[in-house]
Structures are given as structure tokens and as C-alpha cells.
Amino acid sequence: MLNTVFRSSICSVPLRGTRFSPNKGLSCSKGATGLLVTENHEQGRNHSYFQLFHKLRLSQGPDPVESPRLTPHMVTAILRMNERTAQLSGGAVKEVQCNQLPANKPIEDRHVEGKLTGSSKYLFGVFDGHAGCACAQTLKDRLFQYMSVSMADLSLLNKLYQGREDVAAQLIEYLPTTTMEDVSPDLASIHWQSLFQFVNDSLDMQGMDTTVEEALTNAFLRLDQDISTEAGFHPGDEGLTEDLVNIAFSGAVGCVAFIDGLDLYVANVGDSQAVVGSHCSDSSTWEATNLSHKHDSQNEKEVKRLIRRHPNESSNILRGGRLFGELMPLRAFGDVRYKWQKRDLIHLSNLASKTSNFLTAYRDMKLPNNYRTPPYLDAEPEVMHYRLSPKDRFIILASDGLWDSDGMTVDKAVSLIGHHTEGQQVLGRYRPAEDSLLGGINSALKKRKEGLAKKAVDDNVATHLLRHALGLEHGYISAQLTLPEKLVRYYRDDITITVIHFDQEYIKNFGVLH
Template identity: 45%
Template sequence: MKIGGVIWRNYRQIWTRLSQLDNGHHKRVVFSQHVANRCDDAGSTLSYPKLTPQQVSSILRNNENTFELKRGKSVRSFDTNQLASNDPIEDRRSEARLTQTDGLMFGVFDGHAGCACAQAVSERLFEYIAVSLLPPHLLDEFNHALKDRLPSVNTWLLNWYRHDNDYFNTSMASLYRSNLHRYVTEMLSTSCMEDDHEFVMWDALTSAFVRLDQDISTEAMPGANGLVINPEMIDIAFSGTVACVAHIDGPHLHIANSGDSMAVLGSYDEDQNRWHATELSKEHNAQNLTEVKRIKDNHPSSESNFVIKNDRLLGQLAPLRAFGDVRYKWQHADLKKLTMAMNTPYAQNFIPPNYYTPPYLTVSPEIKYHRLRSQDKFLILATDGLWDMLSPDMVIRLVGQHMTGKQTYDPYVPNKGVKLKDINSVLLKRKSGIENRAIDKNSATHLIRNALGTSEFGVQHNKLSLMLSIPQDIVRLYRDDITVTVIFFDQDFLRTCPA
């Protein structure tokens, strides 16, 4: 059975994006060094349009947001921003408050082979996590709300923090809600329906990741009774995304990571007067030898020479854990069934070479727990577009300095009864902070500015101008999409929070 022209164009676009996946980090580092070498105080020798400082700032700030939390407990505020390289951008970000608990969730999602999977996961994953965290009696309440289609069902689980450019796929809302409801009913049927049942955070987060990925796969799978294909779901399932999610409830921080985005904690040691960067996630790529061993151990020794080849899964995919990417998960017969229906020269390329013992790819996240302390000042979630250009240590120092300088934007009005020596101490710190005051109030924007413009002479306008005016057809050789979220902790809460 052939697929119609409109639907096939969708598949051809997927394959084109799959075939264009590059080496990412290595290429962009080389080209970024090339840019730095060609930028000096006299100006760039490359013939791209010269942007003014105002134009540079306008581009960098176009997608920035700052949210102050009125009842965030351990979280006081967060900054977030994105800068596109792909058109459209393949990164996504999400932030939400859980309505049935005091928890907050933050996530960054780095898509590949298009933005479809990253878009779907950014819309759906938090709901799956929220459901997985519910005790049985609340799970039952939500189940009835879904059955009765109550108007409040959209905010029953989550209150979202929205951005001006957020897009939600309303055409798929009914399917998404139906599969979420199925997940709820299955959880109810297997639970003991006791409020005091044992709860394990690791299991809940893993279950949410894995179940959403299964639903994405099932939604794209051709039906058993004839080939019924949903091209939109095929686009989601055959593209992919990595995900790095933080769940924060009081002093309890959990990071669930699948792929090569990263979460880094910024802590300040007052005794040593220095910032510390603590990586709370591991990148799942070929540089992670433990990850490579895990994959090789899951397949016959006869495949060890090609299961990871050229630092890629089956020689093709860079991240070694991800949502979607069903061409590394489906059984060979199911992939063959779909490619035969496509009946085009591109179809055979959908099945990777040496595809003998699938699945080769998993979305199951690595989970890290950290109990927040008063010395923990902020958490950074970012896609690899940032980490390609700045080290975790540099990122933490930049945000730490930015925090000091940001305090001087607002006038200092001492509280009544404050001693003169305390006022003097504050004023001395503010004087020091003025030296660190950045151009951007938003710390995520500050990081992106430094990622693109830093050279041995500091942040250079010429390099920023060049990096922001590279033509669309080659910009991916210089930089990737960048998404950054910086979460600031409430020090008063952490100081007084019981152990």
C-alpha cells in the first residue's frame, strides 16, 4: 500500500533531517575557534552584516523571561532564554508548578531531526510525571475528572509558566489526553489503593519517562487492521529529543536526565570565597564509557564493533538515550512494514545498518538526588549548545558574578534599626557588585552572550555580531540551538529548613 504524496513529503523531510545530523560539538568548537581567530579589535574579516550593540542585545533578549515566585519555598525565581540556530529551533523548555503538591518542575529538551518530538515531550512529560507522583486517592480523583471531562481538568495537575512564543499542538490534545487517561487507569488497577503504600521517587520518574516514550511509539505504529498512518505522529516518533528535568520540593532536588543536556548546581563556599560547580547529570554519549559499556553489554559480542561506531549509536545517533527515535527501538519487522508502504528510494535508509537485536536505544533516565543546603545558590539546566562553548565551572562563575552585580540595579534602603556597621558591610558588597554588573539583567541571557562572544580578550562585540549574523545555511557549523534555565534558591528558606 503506497502512501500519498502529502504524507510522503512529511517522511522525506524526516529523512533529510536524519541524514543531516552532524558531529555537533567537534565541528562547532572548531568553527567557533575559527570565528574567534578572525575577530579582533579592528573588526571581523568575514563579510557578514555588522550589528550594533543595540541590535545584538535585541536578538539575545528576544526569548528571555524572568519569573518571580510568590510561594516557591526553596525557589525564589528563575531566568530562562533561548537562541535559535536551526529554523525552526529544535530546543524546547518547560516550567510548571504541581497543583497537588508543593513541587516545581523545570525541563530543557534538545530535539534532533526536527522539533516535533521535543515539542511533544515538552507538552506531555510533566503531566506523566505529575500523575506518577500522585497518591492513590488523588489519582482516583483525577481519573474521575478525566472521565467527566471537567473544565478544571486542564489545571488539575499543573500550573504552567508560559512564554510569549510558546506553542501547543491543540490538534493532538484529544489523543494526548486519551493516552494519559489510559496511563492513569492502569496505575489505579495495579496500585494497592492505600495512602500509605511505599513510594519511590526514582521509580515514579522512570515510569513517567518510559511510559510517555511507549505512548509516542504506539501512536506512530501502523494499526494491526490495515496500514493506518498518522503522519504527525510519525514525525514525532521518528525524530527525537533528549530531556533534562528537575523536580524541586522544598529542600529535595531530583534530576532526571536522558541524553546529553546537563544540570549543574552552583554553590558558594564563604570560607574559601569561591564558587563550586557540581554536575548533577551525566551526558549519555560516546564519551561516557560507562554508557558505552551498558549498550555493548545489552547486545551480542558479535555486534561490539559496530553498535557504537564513529562515536555514534550504530554509526548514526549521537545521544545514547532519547525519546522518540523509534528507528532504533522498533522491531525490524515493524520498520520493514512501514518502509515497504513508503515505496520510495529513501525508505531503505530508515532502517539503520547492522540492525539485528533491537532495541538499541532507551529513554530510561539516570536520576540524581541532592538535598539542598544554604550554600547552594542556583541550578542551571541547559542544552548542549551552551556546554559546547562554556565549561560548567565557567558557567557557575559567570552566574555567581552576575548575582553579585544584579543586586546593584535596585536602590538599597536599609531596614529600620539596622546597625551602621551592617549598612557599611552591605554598601561595600554593593560597591564590589558594581564592578560585576552585567549588561543583561537576565542571567540566562548573560550566559548566552558569554557563550557566543567570549574570547581571550573577554566578551567582544565583533565576535557577537559575527556569530549572530551568520547565514542560516551554515550557522549550524558555528553554533547549536541554546536553551538555558537558571533557578535561584531562597536562602532564607534553606537556612531555616529542618534537616
């Protein structure tokens, strides 16, 4: 019954091993960030829990909320399956905690954490793929390297140029929370050639004053350009050609934080979000500061930006709140279907029609209607700078799977983590000082009692947020985690959360140390 409720009209994005039809469009793997277009929008992922579980009751017998299929222990085991934690020293970051929960199979989100080699300059990124994970994976593998090159001084660039094949290894030290997947030798060679050329081009640009904001923007745009350029035909290696084309035609949005001393920069493309959590000591409240804006049709400035670049197509570009009625984010990596010239898209389709065993998904590829003046999409990041102060405690980076969860806002997320940390701080054994007065002990015990009341089930704050995003109450979470694979994508997206905790002592003493 449930399978007949959702009838998706599909747009075109190829990827190997997933649901794709160039003439019918994208499969139903994504909603808010991806390209899902349903004929009945009321049946989408934003259903209330009541509607969701009402349908489950009708189709699957026992009430999944009142009679959970998973025990609390099983729920916790699932929620903690992908959690990661790393303690750090040196610089403004003392700890990073991450977690993910897939809705797509395989998950299309990626996260990566690292620092510039030999420094205390940290990089954190969350990437949300659509039409598969190919583009998000290449961002995880490559974006930090491009950022490092873009911010490198002349000495490092010369060292990188002379080192040649060791370029990538010299740029980034990945944190223990990051697991890097192996890349095929042929693909790695293509990536290295592009990165090495970027090093060479950066040497030619030395002498020009560049701000951090400009360097980050340059890195984002250059990688997106290379993704597009690499998707050419590679004679004699059909598999490599198809891999590179799939990376370019799939897409991803991304949100990256760069922390250098007390300077925090957030570079965002698409609809992932970054928010700083600050503690107001005078009122004992938590304050959220949003360091990103969603690049979608709900953002008036973003719509004006798009129309300004295509002034004669304002009635055609956005339909149903999506680019050509298909793509939700208005900035993204990859997605060359909205960037390439029409003749190049037709050439690829013709090339695919002449082959017998690869690029088959691109045969007779249907172009968006009224496709006249590409590119309609770019990966230019919106970069925001923030100066850390002692009141700032953490920053959350998360894909839209978290922010689109029922009732989740940036204020709520910050409050949840803030109260979680307050609960964790009182877990140690209380030993009053020998000279403590009775009133002081009583006050300390009262605060301890309040903190214990806030103690969470999960030590990892990313898991804590994830649990709340799913509804907190055990029956709701169990029902969410036992949704059929073909149905789950209609009710939630992949969720990726990274929480970076700031070192308060470092921030307080920064002026003395520097």
C-alpha cells in the same frame, strides 16, 4: 566557497518539511546531539573563532569581527528576544529565568516550567530535539503530565479517572515563562487516550511502595513507550498517522528538575546537563555540583551499559563515537529507527511505498547496518537526588548548545551567574544605619564597589550566560549572529538555558516551617 567545504553524509530520520532522505541519512541540522556525520570532522562546529572568522573574511568581504554588522543595541535586542522571567512565592524557588537562541530554523529545543497543581512542587525541563522539533515538542506538551500521574496518590488518581477529559488540566500549572502551543484536536485526543490509560494502569499498581526516583523513571519510559505505540496506522486519517510517525522517528534528549521542599531530583536522558551553583561563604567562591552525566560515547559507563545489552555486537554498534555511526546520544526519546523490530520498520517502508500522498519519506527506508537485536536505545533516565542547603543558590538546566560553546564549562557557568547575582545585589541605593561605624560603612562601600564592577549588561542571567557563550566581545557576537542560515549550524547548536533561583529564607527556615 563555504558551502563546498562541508559535505555531509546523511542518515535516516523522517520529518515533515525538513531535509530528509532515508537512504542518504540525516541532513546537517545537528551536530553534538543530533545525527550529523561530516566527511571532514575538522570542519565541524568546534572550530576556533579564528578559523571561523578567517573563512568568513575570505568569503564575505569586510572582517565581521573588526567591522561588526550589528550595533551593540541590535545584538542585545536579538539576545533578549526569547528571554523569560517569573517571580514565584511558596516553596524553595523564588525566580526562574530562561532564554533561547536558535541555530536551526525552526529551533529544535524546547523548555517548559510548571508545578504540580495546588502545590509548591516545581518541575523544570529542557528538551533538545534532533531530526526536527516534533519529539521535543511532544515532551514539552506531555512529560510533566506523565510525571504527575506517576507521583499521584490514590485520591488524585481516582479523581483523574472520574474526571476523564479534564485529566490534563488538573495535573500541571504552567509558569508564566512557558508558552504552550495549540495541538490539533485529533492529536490531542490520541494523547488524552494514552494518558488516561496510564492513569488506569497506575490505579492498578496502587499499594506498591514507589520512590520518587522510580516514579520519574516510570513516567519517562511510559511516555516513550506511548510515543512508539501511537505511531501506528490510523485508517481514514493520513495526516494524523504521518504526524504520529514523525514524532516517533524524530528524537529528543531531555533534562528535568523536580523540586519538592528541599529535595531536588534531576532526571536526565541524553546530553543536556544540570548543575547546582553554591556559594562558599568562608572563601567567597562559587562551587559547581553536576547533577547529570552525558549519555554518549565519551561516558565509559554508558558504553559498557550498551555493550552489556548487546554483547555480540560490540564491534558494530558504535562507529565514530555514534550509535551505528549516526546518533550521538545513547539514550533518547523517540528515534524508533533504533528501537523497533526490523520487521516493523520494513512494514512501515512497505506501507509507505503503497501510498501516494503521505509517508513518502519512509519509502525504501534504509536500516542501520547490522541491525540485529533492537532496541539499541531507550529513554530510561539517570535520576540523581540532591538535598538543598542554605549555600545552594541556583540550578542551571541547559541543552548541549551551551555546554559545547567555546570555553564554557559547568564551573565557568556557575561562576558567571554567581558573580552576576553579586553585582545585582548592590544596585539599590546605599543607606547606612544610623548607628553604623565608619569602619563598617567603609567595608560596605568597598563591597559595593566590587559588586558594581561585576555588574552585567543583562538582568536576565540566562541571557548573561548566552552572551558569554557566544564570545562576549561585541565583534564576535555580531559575527555569530549574522552567520548565514545554511552555515550557522556547523558552528553552534540551538541554545536553551533555564536558571532556577532558590529562596534562601525558605531553605534556612525549612526546619521551623515543617
